[in-house]
Amino acid sequence: MTLPQLSPDQAEAWDALAETLAESGIDLISEEIVPPKPGKGRVMAVIGKAGSGKTLLLAELTRALKSAGVEIVSGDYEGKRRKDRRTVAVLAPTNKAAFVLRMRGVPATTIHRILYTPVYDPEYERIADWLTGMGDRPAVENLTEGLTEAALDRAKAFYDQHASIPGALAAAGLRGSDFIRGWKRREDGLDIGLIDESSMLDERQFEDLREIFPVLILFGDPAQLAPVGQSGEMVFDRLAESQRLVLNRIHRQENDSPILDLAHALADPALEFDAFERMIRDAAAADPRVIWAERVDSDLMAQSPVLVWRNVTRIKLIQAFRSAYGAPGDALLPGEPLICDGLELPLKHRRKRIDLEARGLIKGAQVVYLGPGRKPGFSRLHVVGAEDPRLSAASIVKIEMPDVEEPFIPYAARMGATFLHGAAVTIHKAQGSQWPDVQVFAPDISAAAWSNRSEAGIALWKRLAYVAITRAQERLHWVVRARLARPSVPLAIDHLDSPAATLTLTPEAQDQG
DSSP states (O other): OOOOOOOHHHHHHHHHHHHHHHHTTEETTTTEEOOOOOSOOEEEEEEEOTTSSHHHHHHHHHHHHHHTTOEEOOSSOOOOOOTTOOEEEEEESSHHHHHHHHHTTOOEEEHHHHHEEEEEOHHHHHHHHHHTTSSOOOOGGGSOTTOOHHHHHHHHHHHHHHOOHHHHHHHTTOOHHHHEEEEEEOOSOOSEEEESSGGGOOHHHHHHHHHHOSEEEEEEOTTSOOOTTSTTOOGGGGSOGGGEEEEOOOOOOTTOOHHHHHHHHTTOTTOOHHHHHHHHHHHHHHOTTEEEESSEEHHHHTTSOEEESOHHHHHHHHHHHHHHTTOOTTSOOTTOEEEEEEEEOOGGGHHHHHHHHHTTOOTTOEEEEEEEOSSTTEEEEEETTOSSOEEEEEEEEEEOOTTOSSOEEEEEOSSEEEEEEOSEEEHHHHTTOOEEEEEEEHHHHHHHHHHTOEETTEEHHHHHHHHHHTTEEEEEEEEOSSOEEOOSSOOOOTTSOOOSOOOOOOHHHHOOO
16 A cells, blocks of 8 residues: 655554554555454544644545455445445535535545435345445346446446446436435444544534444544534543544645635734734735635625624624625525524424435535425525435525514424525534635624633634634635625526436425425
């Protein structure tokens, strides 16, 4: 196995992870595996700030495990269990975080998606087994009428390129309702879990993951914001020193990164907010990737939310956005961004909850409204970053108004998915996501600085600024005035990628509409 060039701290972390995996029966050097042995589970954490090489290690570890013969579990199909099988799953807390990894070539899915497994029609399990290399090519005469050799060839070509069973079956001309009969809670454990953005994990998620994975490797940024209610503590903070692998070196991007430079300048304990803003102004004068903005860009709000600290700021910006686009008070326009705020479903509708969560409609999911559904109270939605993004769901959409205690609800089913508007979000909710352009509302960061609040011994404004800045992949817009630029084009949905297949659950699996 050939490794990329690693820095000393990356090499040290790699050696420790390789030793942990070797103890579990996976030798990355000789590329040999043995069946798992029962025993105590192991948790390790790779910890470092943005640019320290966490994603590189995660990607190379995934590649090395695959080369050693470990099966990657993507969440869409697992095949029959074998006694000697070793598995690895790469997971993230949100759809967008998993999507960012997939765009970097890492086969990631969400934690929710791995908690639930699809129930396939037995006839199509034979095709899935063949595609994943666990069975022979099925004879078309034994399959449903209409499936030809050419259709199987299309499925194989699609799977070889994208490693997606649903997409491959769709390429063969099948609909989701042909081959997925529903979803069920995972009953059997897996093997190795690689968890990105683990600073977002709460204790319950952490314990769920420990039940599933005997070997759990967390990748996280200690400078981010801890989950609400955990007093600034992240799940990897409680691990022993021997379990925490710290990456200290910052690896420069090509042509350097002024955004990363600003983020890491926040580590200086003597840095004050005014001095930090002067650094941003200087960076903006020297590099087009940092923009000193006098107003919020409404066109960008339709693609990625403005990041704020205070809820009152979020609500005012959302109202300004809707007014700028001429959105009516009693309806949504196609193209308006939403954030899933959870599923309001009683226990007797557990199957509906599983269906929606398995499709990516989880709390915090970013969604684009496409239009009303066929039934009253239903909405057609595009779930950003989901592997199959299009769905229709019973919706409760809450439009919050400044100085009004109760939100206005233009669409309300009796039960279903609840949504807040997504043109602006709190920095807390933005964790795990990245966008090419990010607008940070600087007056809110200034207010946090004036509050003199701290979290885990670090000034709150610095944590907020760090998380907000590192959401930007290409350009950072530091907005210094509470003004909104008029949109240059109407809201649209034609830029959204069409799914390879729109999976519609069978009536007995959905009765959700």
